[in-house]
Amino acid sequence: MSSKPAIFLASNSPRRRELLTQIGVPFTAFAPDIDETPFESESAADYVIRMAKEKAEAGWRMRNVTGENHSLLLAADTSVVANGNILGKPIDAADAMAMLSNYSGQSHEVMTAVAVTNxxxxxxxxxxxxxxxxxxxxxxxxxxIESGEPFDKAGGYGIQGLAALFVSHLEGSYTGVMGLPLFETGQLLAQFGYPIL
Known part of the structure; x- marks a missing residue:
């Protein structure tokens, strides 16, 4: 396996770290602090794209704090969307109950925007x-809910955990639901000349 150059990962997500490691991309991780409040009347798609871009640009500005000089930075943002509404992490058990009840027997969308910058x-x-x-x-x-799994996850569930028992099928990217769609991430890195294999 060829030695790949390290990149910056503008995220503290353990799942994104695991997924990048899975495809053999070395990285230095840190998370920029940005305002993640949606704009009034902003669509879910516009929101996740804006968040990924802002995280990438803020991360690039603060990359010097690491003392390393990688040539690429990757950032991502994931939102669970049901009935057009962006769902964050549940604030309590009642909130988690409402989210999960809403998914029961239905479909919802998970959007993950990935940004790469040089x-x-x-x-x-x-x-x-x-x-x-x-x-x-x-x-x-x-x-x-009693397992505790819903509370640190946007939308109140993790597909890579116990909630896998609830998902009958999906259309799209399994790793995208986890927080980093690997196929698209590889394609984006390749656009910048990164050796993905």
């Missing part, structure tokens, strides 16, 4: 995945 050019791609949940009983939802 400081001169920033390219962003938004990957939209439709996720279909089977019907969930109230008991199942309560048991899932």
């Amino acid at each position: 400081g001169k050019q920033t390219v962003v791609e938004n990957v939209v995945t439709s996720v279909y949940f089977r019907h969930l009983s109230e008991t199942e939802i309560r048991q899932y």
